[in-house]
Amino acid sequence: MRLKAGDSHTNSSELKEFADWILGISDGSHGTPRDCGERIEIPEDILVKDWDDPIEAICKVTYPELFCGKNIDEHIEDRAILAPTLQIVDENYMMSLNPTEAQTYYSSDKACPTESNNDLLASIHTPKFLNTIKCSGVPNHELTLKVRTPIMLLRNIDHSTGLCNGTRLVVTRLGKHIIEACSKVGKNKSQKVFIPRMTLSPLDHRIPFKFHWRQFPIMVSYAMTINKSQGQSLSKVGLLLRKPIFIHGQLYVAASRVTNRQGLKILLCHDANNRSYIDNVVFKEVFRNVC
CATH class of the missing domain: 3.40.50 (Rossmann fold)
Known part of the structure; x- marks a missing residue:
């Protein structure tokens, strides 16, 4: 089909x-x-x-x-x-082919001692350590973007406008606190959307404690x-x-x-x-x- x-x-x-x-x-x-x-x-x-x-x-x-x-x-x-x-x-190679100026965004990470058994464990994990964690469905601590870069959403934002987990967009403008992007295909073609930073809580069973990860819910999506x-x-x-x-x-x-x-x-x-x-x-x- x-x-x-x-x-x-x-x-x-x-x-x-x-x-x-x-x-x-x-x-x-x-x-x-x-x-x-x-x-x-x-x-x-x-x-x-x-x-x-x-x-x-x-x-x-x-x-x-x-x-x-x-x-x-x-x-x-x-x-x-x-x-x-x-x-x-290695998507850095593909990013290097884009001649526009790059902008890097860093996440703000904080352990949250919500469970009594893990309070001590969470308290010893510093933001520097949390920045090194990489897990499925969570953006990187260091997110480098350029205008005209394809990105993929990692969270549902607005179902009515098609902004769902897995939606691919193209960056059109980079602000300090918000990212403008648009879709080039589908029924929402050329419609501009604004992506804010979001507070995410990774649900990975390999991580024995909970923490908050504040970052744009996107990843570069050449691959x-x-x-x-x-x-x-x-x-x-x-x-x-x-x-x-x-x-x-x-x-x-x-x-x-x-x-x-x-x-x-x-x-x-x-x-x-x-x-x-x-x-x-x-x-x-x-x-x-x-x-």
């Missing part, structure tokens, strides 16, 4: 061939069987070859206009670099994790695999984000001896007894 809606110029046989390839990744029905999935070969037209720096290579196929000095505001939300984890992608991309339709996807896929269905989610075959590019660099084949993790027990 995503392919039919996004690509009206491809003939039906080519569309069906690509759709079948994606569905084959989903159920693990093609490739060489392995312990928990299969090993599949990436087609020549989808595979990124002949590269030296993986970050530069994946940027060039996903955001080629950035290397030509062109303005891609109208299309920047419609494409993304995907990776299993964000630690794999995103594969899991975060679920539900999105993109015209260009650059899949960067510096580590193997490790979750059931993760490769399928990444490959099925695009609206046309030409928009999908995959770069494999986790195995120096084999840059054409990839392990597809599929636990086929999931599909048993499914009608």
